[in-house]
Amino acid sequence: xxxxxxxxxxxxxxxxxxxxxxxxxxxxxxxxxxxxxxxxxxxxxxxxxxxxxxxxxxxxxxxxxxxxxxxxxxxxxxxxxxxxxxxxxxxxxxxxxxxxxxxxxxxxxxxxxxxxxxxxxxxxxxxxxxxxxxxxxxxxxxxxxxxxxxxxxxxxxxxxxxxxxxxxxxxxxxxxxxxxxxxxxxxxxxxxxxxxxxxxxxxxxxxxxxxxxxxxxxxxxxxxxxxxxxxxxxxxxxxxxxxxxxxxxxxxxxxxxxxxxxxxxxxxxxxxxxxxxxxxxxx
Numbered sequence: 001x002x003x004x005x006x007x008x009x010x011x012x013x014x015x016x017x018x019x020x021x022x023x024x025x026x027x028x029x030x031x032x033x034x035x036x037x038x039x040x041x042x043x044x045x046x047x048x049x050x051x052x053x054x055x056x057x058x059x060x061x062x063x064x065x066x067x068x069x070x071x072x073x074x075x076x077x078x079x080x081x082x083x084x085x086x087x088x089x090x091x092x093x094x095x096x097x098x099x100x101x102x103x104x105x106x107x108x109x110x111x112x113x114x115x116x117x118x119x120x121x122x123x124x125x126x127x128x129x130x131x132x133x134x135x136x137x138x139x140x141x142x143x144x145x146x147x148x149x150x151x152x153x154x155x156x157x158x159x160x161x162x163x164x165x166x167x168x169x170x171x172x173x174x175x176x177x178x179x180x181x182x183x184x185x186x187x188x189x190x191x192x193x194x195x196x197x198x199x200x201x202x203x204x205x206x207x208x209x210x211x212x213x214x215x216x217x218x219x220x221x222x223x224x225x226x227x228x229x230x231x232x233x234x235x236x237x238x239x240x241x242x243x244x245x246x247x248x249x250x251x252x253x254x255x256x257x258x259x260x261x262x263x264x265x266x267x268x269x270x271x272x273x274x275x276x277x278x279x280x281x282x283x
Contacts, residue, residue: 019052029054043147043198048154059151059160062244069247086114089121091230109258111234116215118223118237122274125227130277131238134214135177137186138170141204148198157193166207169194171241175216182209216240217277224253224272234258235274 023031032040033050040053070080081102088099089110098105112121119129142165152159160168172186187209194201217223217238227233236254239246253272256265270276 019050023052028056041148041150041152043200044152045197045199047196053150057151060244061162065244086121088124089233091125091227091233094232096230096232107232109232109234111236111254111258113236115237115243116213118215118235125230125233127227127274128277130217130223130274132216132218133176133178134216134240135172135174135179135211136170136214136241137172137174137182137190137209137211138168139182139187139190139209140166140168140207141201142166142207143201143204147200152197154197155193157190157197159194159197167201167204173214173241178213180211182211214241215243219276222246222250222272223274224250225269225274226257228273228275228278 020031023029030053031050032053034044034046034048037044037048037051073080081100085101086098087101088097089112090097090099095106095108096110098107098110112118114121116131116133119131122129122131146161146165147167148159148161151161156173158168158170160170162168169190172190174186191201215238217240220240221238222240223235223238225235227235234254234257236250239250253265253268256262257269
């Protein structure tokens with residue numbers, strides 16, 4: 001993980017609180033005026049009046065992290081089945097059948113962690129589909145020289161400098177959008193926001209773009225826990241755009257629920273249970 005800090009450029013936090021007031025609640029962050037920001041990041045636009053500096057913020061490569069998790073799982077004895085489509089999950093007495101295009105597998109427990117497509121299995125298992133797709137698009141550019149060292153956030157846009165010189169710019173947010181590919185409109189909007197923050201990016205080379213469908217829920221909280229009617233079926237999904245950030249804690253929660261069962265995380269079980277949507281529907 002790269003740990004270079006993060007600077008947030010907004011007049012107000014997401015809760016509507018002025019950033020200068022917001023920083024007073026957290027001792028580990030600080031407000032910087034333009035003079036201090038310019039000292040840290042000389043390429044920042046003069047239109048920026050100030051921002052919040054978060055020295056402990058970091059970032060990872062999602063692809064490399066996934067490979068690391070996979071390697072660790074192999075070392076612990078895991079077996080993976082690539083390019084295998086799961087078509088159905090059927091609880092049968094004290095085990096679960098997983099129906100795939102490569103045959104039927106039996107297991108004592110199954111964790112459904114299929115992102116926004118988890119809704120398909122909710123319906124297969126007698127539950128309502130409470131997943132909401134939110135499409136996100138990103139792009140990467142290569143500037144002619146190193147332009148910044150910190151991750152930058154500004155008006156629904158972020159810029160992440162990587163060690164190889166690339167800069168990641170993201171991300172769009174399109175609720176209900178299942179379409180493939182990145183639109184030219186989204187790329188244009190992201191670049192326009194990035195130019196407002198670092199004007200010199202106009203001379204950078206566009207490398208590539210990519211997209212994904214985020215798994216959101218109505219209250220924007222994940223679904224982590226057991227099926228209300230089947231003791232051998234669990235869920236770990238609905239993390240929206242924070243899946244990588246919440247992956248370690250989600251893994252701990254799942255281990256606690258399935259293996260240890262000590263009740264250490266009972267408060268989270270209630271908070272993230274899929275049954276919260278059922279109760280909401282009744283009221």
